Amino acid sequence: MSMKTLITIISISCSLLFQGCKEWHKQCPVCGGMPISTLQIKDDRSKPSKNIAVWNRSICGNSLFETYSTICQKDWYAYSPYFETWTLVLENPDGFSNKLKEGIYSFPLPIVQNLRSLTVYRQVIGRKRTVHSISFWCETDEDYFKKIEAYSKKNRLKLKIDRNKIEGQSFLSAEYEEEK
Numbered sequence: 001m002s003m004k005t006l007i008t009i010i011s012i013s014c015s016l017l018f019q020g021c022k023e024w025h026k027q028c029p030v031c032g033g034m035p036i037s038t039l040q041i042k043d044d045r046s047k048p049s050k051n052i053a054v055w056n057r058s059i060c061g062n063s064l065f066e067t068y069s070t071i072c073q074k075d076w077y078a079y080s081p082y083f084e085t086w087t088l089v090l091e092n093p094d095g096f097s098n099k100l101k102e103g104i105y106s107f108p109l110p111i112v113q114n115l116r117s118l119t120v121y122r123q124v125i126g127r128k129r130t131v132h133s134i135s136f137w138c139e140t141d142e143d144y145f146k147k148i149e150a151y152s153k154k155n156r157l158k159l160k161i162d163r164n165k166i167e168g169q170s171f172l173s174a175e176y177e178e179e180k
């Protein structure tokens with residue numbers, strides 16, 4: 001095989017590979033819309049965050065997203081080139097165009113007095129699976145934990161309770177993995 005042929009083969013397979021990647025990040029997997037750079041969107045602080053994964057207003061802001069990712073302007077799923085996933089994080093479980101799985105949507109919350117943070121719902125759409133999850137801080141309460149352990153088992157959720165991560169308070173997350 002000549003060098004020229006080899007180079008041609010390599011460049012064709014690279015472009016095919018690139019094409020595959022391109023398709024996945026080029027279109028929102030939920031509505032098919034064209035995403036734009038997150039830098040082009042201004043965070044309107046008078047309204048709830050469009051996507052907490054991108055605009056986390058807490059002081060310990062995370063954002064893997066902010067600088068170089070893209071976002072769908074219709075339903076606000078943001079693409080992370082690093083993870084190759086589309087993510088939407090909201091406080092409102094009704095705000096997902098691709099509906100949250102029932103087990104996560106109806107996850108039993110602790111009584112309001114025991115809740116110690118916002119309740120955050122998250123959906124991460126990958127090529128092969130979609131992960132639906134909920135997380136929050138609450139007062140450590142074994143009776144409540146027993147209840148949600150049973151609920152999680154019944155609904156096939158992966159439940160994680162970090163008991164007393166801070167004195168008397170636990171961090172809780174539950175997720176449901178949906179294979180495509």
Ligand SMILES: [Zn+2]
Nearest residue numbers: 028031072075
């Ligand atoms: Zn979309």
